[in-house]
Amino acid sequence: MSNLFFASALLPQGWAENVLVRLDGRGRIAAIGTGAPCPSDAERFAGAAVAGIANLHSHAHQRAIAGLGESSGDGSDSFWSWREVMYRALDRMDPDDFEAVAAQLYVEALKAGFTAVAEFHYLHHDRDGRPYADPAETSHRAVAAARAAGLPITLLPVLYNASGFGGTPPTAGQRRFIHDGKGFQRLTERLRAAYGEADDVRLGIAPHSLRAVPEALLAETVAAHRAASPAGPIHIHIAEQRKEVDDSLAFSGRRPVEWLLERHALDGRWCLIHATHMTESEVAAVAASGAVAGLCPTTEANLGDGFFAAESYMARSGRWGIGSDSHISVSPVEDLRWLEYGARLTSGRRTVLAGGPRRSTARRLVEDAQAGGAQATGFEAGRLAPGMRADIVVLDTAHPLLAARQGDALLDGWIFAGNANLVRDVVIAGRTIVRDRRHPREDAIAERFTHTLGRLLG
Numbered sequence: 140m141s142n143l144f145f146a147s148a149l150l151p152q153g154w155a156e157n158v159l160v161r162l163d164g165r166g167r168i169a170a171i172g173t174g175a176p177c178p179s180d181a182e183r184f185a186g187a188a189v190a191g192i193a194n195l196h197s198h199a200h201q202r203a204i205a206g207l208g209e210s211s212g213d214g215s216d217s218f219w220s221w222r223e224v225m226y227r228a229l230d231r232m233d234p235d236d237f238e239a240v241a242a243q244l245y246v247e248a249l250k251a252g253f254t255a256v257a258e259f260h261y262l263h264h265d266r267d268g269r270p271y272a273d274p275a276e277t278s279h280r281a282v283a284a285a286r287a288a289g290l291p292i293t294l295l296p297v298l299y300n301a302s303g304f305g306g307t308p309p310t311a312g313q314r315r316f317i318h319d320g321k322g323f324q325r326l327t328e329r330l331r332a333a334y335g336e337a338d339d340v341r342l343g344i345a346p347h348s349l350r351a352v353p354e355a356l357l358a359e360t361v362a363a364h365r366a367a368s369p370a371g372p373i374h375i376h377i378a379e380q381r382k383e384v385d386d387s388l389a390f391s392g393r394r395p396v397e398w399l400l401e402r403h404a405l406d407g408r409w410c411l412i413h414a415t416h417m418t419e420s421e422v423a424a425v426a427a428s429g430a431v432a433g434l435c436p437t438t439e440a441n442l443g444d445g446f447f448a449a450e451s452y453m454a455r456s457g458r459w460g461i462g463s464d465s466h467i468s469v470s471p472v473e474d475l476r477w478l479e480y481g482a483r484l485t486s487g488r489r490t491v492l493a494g495g496p497r498r499s500t501a502r503r504l505v506e507d508a509q510a511g512g513a514q515a516t517g518f519e520a521g522r523l524a525p526g527m528r529a530d531i532v533v534l535d536t537a538h539p540l541l542a543a544r545q546g547d548a549l550l551d552g553w554i555f556a557g558n559a560n561l562v563r564d565v566v567i568a569g570r571t572i573v574r575d576r577r578h579p580r581e582d583a584i585a586e587r588f589t590h591t592l593g594r595l596l597g
């Protein structure tokens with residue numbers, strides 16, 4: 140593994156030129172030097188290097204139906220009607236299909252500048268709702284797809300037990316997702332045995348939501364996970380939809396985030412996906428907890444969820460990251476841009492999330508998303524510093540959209556100007572996976588994906 144040399148790079152202390160990244164034998168950064176010429180044994184990159192961003196919320200199988208729910212129905216289309224379309228379309232997906240779709244997604248994610256994915260994975264059982272011979276079959280397929288693409292993965296097996304608050308029985312459309320407590324423990328034990336020592340896999344859990352996991356089961360599952368895996372992340376969907384808030388209030392008299400805060404000691408291992416509908420006191424409590432808010436602005440826009448209290452939460456130094464969730468868009472650029480644009484549209488001001496006067500909006504967004512993504516996925520990544528993984532994105536500074544820009548202006552150009560992909564190279568654990576916008580397996584993976592979709596949707 141050769142050392143890496145970049146014309147410029149964003150380091151924790153700021154931008155530097157002529158940056159040499161020395162690697163250890165595991166693809167981590169051993170040392171960083173600046174200001175000297177490129178040594179003969181280093182791989183040279185002409186662009187600007189930044190630490191990659193983790194995609195902290197993915198349902199890979201939904202990539203198969205991206206863009207298929209955009210024709211109007213009876214005039215009352217919503218998240219809930221979209222969900223029925225999704226359940227029906229994915230009914231036929233088998234493990235081979237899932238792996239083909241996930242591999243395509245992961246290649247797209249890498250080329251867009253994501254350097255890890257947290258797979259919130261709930262398609263566990265066969266078409267009749269029976270466990271596969273290996274109950275971890277589809278989890279293994281997610282890892283296989285990530286390895287085919289070269290993308291580090293945090294596997295978040297989903298605990299899904301009920302269709303609504305109070306433990307109402309699952310619907311027929313949910314039969315492939317369902318576990319009881321014991322079955323879920325067996326699944327997590329198998330995954331720990333298979334991947335506990337892997338450098339490219341992290342393991343966490345994902346209780347699906349407060350509506351899908353009754354109170355006692357949630358408490359027992361979180362306690363078991365903490366005992367077995369003290370650092371392992373815990374992700375949960377929360378307060379995405381107004382109806383979910385209303386149902387929670389009707390059931391318990393508490394809003395979802397309020398309920399969770401009262402019963403669980405949130406800390407840096409938790410990731411609250413969406414957290415769209417919060418009161419000011421909930422915003423303050425989540426920001427103070429150290430948990431990450433997992434924001435998915437393009438999916439939240441596509442599904443009509445609402446807009447996260449970004450300005451207030453970030454003013455309180457709340458931690459957050461981004462995910463592409465339903466994969467209606469697979470791009471850190473579009474999700475970060477939408478976050479700022481949502482804040483502009485709702486406030487009537489500009490540079491709302493820059494964090495103060497004379498600061499680059501994109502720098503704030505990118506650095507927060509790098510840190511929050513690393514925290515929520517559990518990878519030692521998110522900044523170019525010794526001890527971190529060498530997961531690096533190189534921007535194409537020769538592209539006209541970045542002409543005559545340096546430093547933070549490169550980031551502002553990347554996030555806000557145009558729609559061309561400005562990510563030219565992507566390095567994972569010190570190895571260049573995407574080189575000059577090409578992934579070595581992209582043609583074969585796309586061909587298999589196209590064939591799979593022809594069968595699934597044709």
Ligand SMILES: [Zn+2]
Nearest residue numbers: 198259376464
């Ligand atoms: Zn989700």
